[in-house]
Amino acid sequence: MKKTFKLLAMAVITFCTAQSISAQEFDQGTNVINAGIGFGGNFNYGGIGTSSQGLGLSASYERGIWETGDFGIVSLGAYLGYKSYTSKTVFGGSRYDFNYTIIGARGAFHYIGLDVENLDVYGGAMLSLNIASYDGNFDNDLSTRPSGTIFVGGRYYFTDSIGVFAEAGYGVSFLTIGAAFRF
Secondary structure, three states: OHHHHHHHHHHHHHHHHOOOOOOOOOOOOOEEEEEEEEEOOOOOOOOOEEEEEOOEEEEEEEEEEEEOOOOEEEEEEEEEEEEEEEEEEOOOOOEEEEEEEEEEEEEEEEEOOOOOOOEEEEEEEEEEEEEEEEEOOOOOOOOOEEEEEEEEEEEEEOOOOEEEEEEEEOOOOOEEEEEEEEO
């Protein structure tokens, strides 16, 4: 958990220290779809025994809504993520399978002051509904609950419409990488 916060802090500091103005990779009216796989996460209801977690799968959409002068663009969008987790106890060999689905609405600020062509850097917040389900004889209060999170990320475009992205924060995973499609 400490490593995740250090990564987020470093990304925010890097994000905020750039000084020069350049071409905008994200404008008012821009639409982007991200499709990614994620690593790490804090969904863990295991006890004494062995456990494993699957890769997080996520998709997000956002649209540039308004300009904030020479500083950036604010976007609004949606998020959908899924992750599974398995735990086996040492004594009795019980197996528990957990599934997590997150549905959220998110907003981001896209900083336009970097002098790096084809790069879009952003940070934002998400309000979500975390849906937990499980298989097995598990005596715990897993339920659907609201949640909130912050994130930072960046996209690099190889063409006008196709790129890659990396995002750190809390969704179904602490770090997500994947493809970005701009239209």
